[in-house]
Amino acid sequence: MNVKDTKPPPGAIELERFLPYRLNVVAEAVSRALSRIYAERYGITVPEWRILATLGQYGRMTAKDIGAHSRMHKTKVSRAVAHLAGNGLVERMSNADDLRESYLMLTGDGQKVYCSIVPQAIEFAEGLFDGIPACDREMLERLLHQLEMRANQMSKEGE
């Protein structure tokens, strides 16, 4: 009998079914598996990949908007952008209307890297859903959305 099959004592949490724990474990496993695609071949970190993906999708954005959209702290964005710019994958264009901010976009090289990662990332994400019917995927999307809303709401409620 596997230890995981034992019932927890009364008044304890069964961690294997505790959603916050489950979400974190799964998210980390998925993230780790995905990172193999871009980390080994291109030496790109997770925050860097997020920025590439955001710019690849939206074309041009400020650092602030990237942070807000991809839920990353501004210092994380700042450093990842600095690194990507140093590697010639991202370029900055200052905004003449507001010199505090810069627009960021992929360079030609950045586009190339992004475009070579995308099909593999999509294939990976598809592979995750292997054997899962489409209606379940939609349900998962909906559930994740609700959970995120609830979590953010409950986080605020505690002031």
Place this chain on the structure above:
Amino acid sequence: MNVKDTKPPPGAIELERFLPYRLNVVAEAVSRALSRIYAERYGITVPEWRILATLGQYGRMTAKDIGAHSRMHKTKVSRAVAHLAGNGLVERMSNADDLRESYLMLTGDGQKVYCSIVPQAIEFAEGLFDGIPACDREMLERLLHQLEMRANQMSKEGE
């Protein structure tokens, strides 16, 4: 029109529906919200909470097993345990049959802290599911399990 409603260019990933990204964002939002319960009141970190929760459920375990079970690196476990032991929440009992390892368990204080967190954590997790029917919760559990299996498998496949 919200920027999120715009279609991504062809050959790009729509990040809002990209599962690895979604999972991470939701997991982090949930984890952050939950940590309010134990971080502010008891000054406990996420890894420490995981150890408390594992010991609270299983009663007595080695550091290695805690790491394997809660998916934490052994150095993370080692340091979190050291801190918990320093605060008198966890105690070590060396195993006479194998002096390399120690059994870890909650102290009386550790039990108290754990037991005072549990109801709030359960209430929090229940709150996340507000308005979500029970059958959907079960589906979510199943889906998360499948995704984790698939991710670990795909991670291994890349050697």
Place this chain on the structure above:
DNA sequence: GCGAATTAGTTACATTTGCAACTAATGAAC
């Protein structure tokens, strides 16, 4: 317009993390 408050982004510092090297103990080969 002018000074105070705000904002985008960077940098300094302290904390956290992961990897690699290590120690101490056990097991395996012979």
Place this chain on the structure above:
DNA sequence: GTTCATTAGTTGCAAATGTAACTAATTCGC
């Protein structure tokens, strides 16, 4: 039994992260 390989756990070190302080630019109040 002695040597070699493996294992549990800790520690040194470098990289990553978050908080707070900072700079430079903009906006608000008047």
